[in-house]
Amino acid sequence: MNSEGYIRNTWYVCARSQDISQALTPCVILEEKIVLFRRSDGTVAALEDACPHRKLPLSKGSLQGDTVVCGYHGLTFDGGGRCVAAPTQEGAIPRRAQVRSYPIEERYGFAWIWMGAPELAAATPLIDIPEYDNPAWGRTECGALDIACHYLWITDNLLDPSHVAWVHLGSFAGAGTDNVALEITEEEERVIVWRWIRDRPAPPYYAPFLAFDGPCDRKQHYECRLPSIAINKSIYTPAGTGGSDEGLPATAFVNYSYNFMTPVDADHSLYFWFQHRNQRPDDAEMSASMFAGATMAFNEDKDVLEDVHAGMKYARSPYINLGIDAAAMRFRKKVECQIAAELG
Numbered sequence: 001m002n003s004e005g006y007i008r009n010t011w012y013v014c015a016r017s018q019d020i021s022q023a024l025t026p027c028v029i030l031e032e033k034i035v036l037f038r039r040s041d042g043t044v045a046a047l048e049d050a051c052p053h054r055k056l057p058l059s060k061g062s063l064q065g066d067t068v069v070c071g072y073h074g075l076t077f078d079g080g081g082r083c084v085a086a087p088t089q090e091g092a093i094p095r096r097a098q099v100r101s102y103p104i105e106e107r108y109g110f111a112w113i114w115m116g117a118p119e120l121a122a123a124t125p126l127i128d129i130p131e132y133d134n135p136a137w138g139r140t141e142c143g144a145l146d147i148a149c150h151y152l153w154i155t156d157n158l159l160d161p162s163h164v165a166w167v168h169l170g171s172f173a174g175a176g177t178d179n180v181a182l183e184i185t186e187e188e189e190r191v192i193v194w195r196w197i198r199d200r201p202a203p204p205y206y207a208p209f210l211a212f213d214g215p216c217d218r219k220q221h222y223e224c225r226l227p228s229i230a231i232n233k234s235i236y237t238p239a240g241t242g243g244s245d246e247g248l249p250a251t252a253f254v255n256y257s258y259n260f261m262t263p264v265d266a267d268h269s270l271y272f273w274f275q276h277r278n279q280r281p282d283d284a285e286m287s288a289s290m291f292a293g294a295t296m297a298f299n300e301d302k303d304v305l306e307d308v309h310a311g312m313k314y315a316r317s318p319y320i321n322l323g324i325d326a327a328a329m330r331f332r333k334k335v336e337c338q339i340a341a342e343l344g
Helices: 151-157 161-167 284-313 323-343
Strands: 011-016 025-029 032-038 044-048 062-064 067-069 083-085 104-107 110-114 143-147 183-187 190-200 216-225 229-238 253-265 268-277
Touching (some): 011 253, 151 253, 151 284, 161 190, 161 284, 190 323, 216 323
Antiparallel strands (some): 032 044, 062 067
16 A cells, blocks of 8 residues: 655645744654744744754754744754854854745644745645635634554545444444445545435434434535545435535534644654534534544544554555545545656
């Protein structure tokens, strides 16, 4: 199962905005060590976390105003990576004393980093979240999780609506999630696996949030977009009114789970998310309940995926694929083709 390399000419979430302050914050993205900090004007800077002298991590130094001072010999760098002071040889800053800086954008409560050719960043938009600024829609806080597995195991999981029947018994599971047939839709940069499950009770996670009683028609829409963005859309309507995303009744509950996977290295990933719903935008208790339930469920995924990663990495016998893996295999092929295209 090919999982080598990364798509680089794209945006990845590197942190929640709330976790970046006027302090040096190290992270690793696509096997590259980076230091983040917030400038005095509120913008975020991202630099290679290595002084060009002897490669001491700049995150081991200090932040003085909007500059980073190396903790070894005081070489000082601005937020663009340019050396602005060399205390051991004043007036003679080494010509090659500079560090790589990375384009950064902040939106949707996250800081996004561009890991590829910097000249391509400005022409590449971030994902569009259509209703993000719509006051009629509510959303949860942003979540973050470290998972000790390759990021494509997470995208595999997020293209598999059936796993909820076994992994998420107390939250997303429900009648029909184990055996109702799945449909696959494939487009240039995304794969969608979906199904409508008709006339069944709502699962435990969603039941308290519905504005109607009795059985429901439920849509599971699991989508992955390059490089590693997953959008899970759930629709709940009174039984007999589902079957289409259009013309939904006023009581229909629609929830999007936006999931952003960022590779750290071949064995670790960062997982960020938030949820966005079409009802009760100002209901803080509902937002907190949804966030807590999702966090619990994603930690259930974490436990499974870390064991899957270890099992596959150190496998002593061949593995098999099931029919439910078809969408994940198609998405992996898109990733592989994009990596190959970047490498030329």
